[in-house]
Amino acid sequence: MRWAVLRAYDPAMSIEHRRDVIRDLTTFVVVARELNFTRAAAKLGVTQSALSYTIKVLEERIGVRLLTRTTRSVGLTEAGERLLDEAGRHLDGIEQVLTCISGHNDRPAGMVRIVASDHIAASVIQPAMVDVLTRYPEINLELLIDNAMADIVAERCDAGVRLGDHLASDMIVLPLGPELRMAAVATPAYFEAHGRPRMPADLNGHNCLAFRMQSVGNLYAWEFEKDGKVVSVRPQGQFVSNDPAQILVAALKGVGIAFMKEISVQAYLEDGRLERVMEDWCPGFGRYCLYYPAAKQPTAAFEVVLDTLRDGLQ
Structure with missing residues (x-):
């Protein structure tokens, strides 16, 4: 394929032709990385029909198919993968050089x-x-x-x-x-109404706000450690979400106890809207x-x- 490209794009080509080559290769790299004509067209600011025409012209010039297209998907041929690897690397290198040059101005840019x-x-x-x-x-x-x-x-x-x-x-x-730490938190009103757990076993019967991990779909187990003893608690309660922000909202409204990174709730601990429990069971973890x-x-x-x-x- 490399020889096909060299035959299609002669080094003695005009400046205008070189510009066309760079434009075509840039277009191909965007499509090849997105593997979606709709997203690629939006990224390049062109219509899908114009994008398809550019790819078609590029394939005709070098004499090989670069993409496999169906009504549902876009894939790369072997030649397309090779061209993406070579052209993408060089175009990224050019972009990095330009960025580095611009970064040496008086002000970072x-x-x-x-x-x-x-x-x-x-x-x-x-x-x-x-x-x-x-x-x-x-x-x-x-x-x-x-x-x-x-x-x-x-x-x-x-x-x-x-x-x-x-x-x-x-x-x-x-x-x-x-180093980061976890924090078991709830509102003062919640603790006043339901009591303050002092150890992991005390969480039984409390309304624990659970987080569902997007990657595997399981509920995140609350892990505690003290004096070398590790305890894992499967949270049980009325509310589950795969968005920590929603869990925090529920905790602030007094629904139950949340188990979140300390950095996420620090401001609410400082202003008194949340209080933490079992701090001695929450060592640093990374x-x-x-x-x-x-x-x-x-x-x-x-x-x-x-x-x-x-x-x-x-």
């Missing part, structure tokens, strides 16, 4: 893409990024929410933030903030980490984002 779970995005990234976007209008931030620990290279993100530091060896991992490919050259904009996240979690 350019796009920074970060992937994180919804909880980390809300509790860690958003509060820190407000300051960045306000102080540096030339920096653009794209925040991708993914609770399944997305591949940041495949998603073309600059970095990810997640709990724990067990990552591939080709990633640079930077701890953010202090910390947030920012990670990015070791081969990546951080831009000035990325350094600003990293420093702001670190400062916000100290």
